[in-house]
Amino acid sequence: MNNWTISLKNLLNKPLYAFLSVFSLSISVALLLGIQQLDTSIQNQFENGSGNIEMVVGAKGSPLQLVLSSVLHIDNPTGNIPYTEVEKMSKNPMIKDAVPISYGDNYKGYRIVGSTLDFAKIYEAELLEGKEINHTMEVVLGNDVARKLGLKLGDTFLSSHGLTENTIEEHEQSFTIVGIYKPTFKVIDRLIVTNLASIWDVHEHEPEHDEKQEMHEAHEEGHEHDIHEEDEREITSILVSFKSPMGLMTMPRTINAQTNMQAALPKYELERLFQFTGVGVKAISWIAYIIVLISCITIFISLYKMVKERAFDLALMRTYGASNFQLFCIVAIEGIIMVLVSMFFGFLFSQIGLHLIVNIFKSQFQQDIMLTFSTPQMIRTLLIISIIAMLSILLAILPILKMNISKILSDEK
Incomplete structure (x- = not known):
């Protein structure tokens, strides 16, 4: 049984913690990607679709x-x-x-x-x-x-x-x-x-x-x-x-x-419009980042609790030859799985939400919005989320370094 299988079974053993962590992080990812993609798409649509009018x-x-x-x-x-x-x-x-x-x-x-x-x-x-x-x-x-x-x-x-x-x-x-x-x-x-x-x-x-x-x-x-x-x-x-x-x-x-x-002047007026809407975009983005932070804290608590509750199992694995790195991997993979699943569902939720907004915009203004990505912005957003999540995972597995194997095994007996 490899580390990925062990980590997945550990997650399924605590479905409520895993669901709450994944759901909250998915919502924050969906908000961030969705609002940024919508803002980029509307700006491109307005700027490129207006023709050569000065x-x-x-x-x-x-x-x-x-x-x-x-x-x-x-x-x-x-x-x-x-x-x-x-x-x-x-x-x-x-x-x-x-x-x-x-x-x-x-x-x-x-x-x-x-x-x-x-x-x-x-x-x-x-x-x-x-x-x-x-x-x-x-x-x-x-x-x-x-x-x-x-x-x-x-x-x-x-x-x-x-x-x-x-x-x-x-x-x-x-x-x-x-x-x-x-x-x-x-x-x-x-x-x-x-x-x-x-x-x-x-x-x-x-x-x-x-x-x-x-x-x-x-x-x-x-x-x-x-x-x-x-x-x-x-x-x-x-x-x-x-x-x-x-x-x-x-x-x-x-x-x-x-x-x-x-x-x-169309260019000047649209820039002013985007400045006003940009305030709302920034506000929603900050709210989403706060949710990301809360979600990562939830992941930290879930993993930290798991390390404490399964201290005996981890200590036993250590006595059978498992290295600290292997124990790190087992716990870290749990967090990585939650983050990857959250990003997948976050992206999925953002696309569903965007298509609903596009349909509403189309019904009111008879205009389709071509959804476009700002690849550097999307990579930067996902990188920030990944860094925050990885820090939470790292903090959760630090107690493994301080684990007193003999004391844990004797107390359990």
Whole structure:
């Protein structure tokens, strides 16, 4: 019978102590790995999925809300701005691209975004099948939308007012699917993209009374709008990229100070958001480390108690030729088994918990989170847990060195 078999039988002989030690350490490992992996995954998702957007211009309000709504599409917009601002901004020599977007409708929870052909270029999106938008009421689907809703080229659907799924306020005009994008693993994967004219037409043609309906029908037949109507048109925001860092340094301050709009920098706002969430991550991590310490104390007490209770058996083994090192191994292996089992179940619990959180996030925001590991962080966390556990095991087996074999055997007799 080898040391591993002896140690395993000793653990099974005291199932309650072993269970409490393994369970508490598993929970702490799950908390640490889970919160760190979730934080890393969300940061990577937000930073990599936002595309090549350096500045967002929209209505006055919260700059973070503007970024979350217009860049990540997980919040409500701050309001609308005049469409004429796009032309003014496009003429600025410091601006490389100024892409207008307008949204406010959805189909089964997926947002319908009106923009120009430059919108797909922001996310480096390419067509998987079909063609780009050439006429109003045509759409190109993000890959996630097409895959999860089972939509294909030529299908039609009615949009619903608002950014959450509902069938009560459906518009009367239907959209036709003319294209599907390749997977990009960015925000555009979960969007339905159309042109600005489609968004305007859907809302302008909404019948409120007979007179308005007749006016819109006449407008639809003419397919032309006078200058006054064009000036009154609005968009939700403008996605901006610059030709040089100078524009990034000067334009946001100018827009915020001299116009009735606001400019927000996605990178800066997301860093601020992660600083706030980082406080919660650190708090949960410290709680988890405290549980780790308590768990290791439990392991220490369990092993120390075992050494004291089985002093006679250990002394007898010593008289039959077993070395102190062999006795150390028997006791240490018990602790190592508990630590390894705890890490396995801790990792398992963390993945189960993360998938539940991802499903909740998906149901609320129609967005999948790609779970990613920060390998150095995970190794560092497991190393810290292992060191604390090994110190507990070492302290528990030290009494073996001070064991008086003759006294223990004589007392037992």
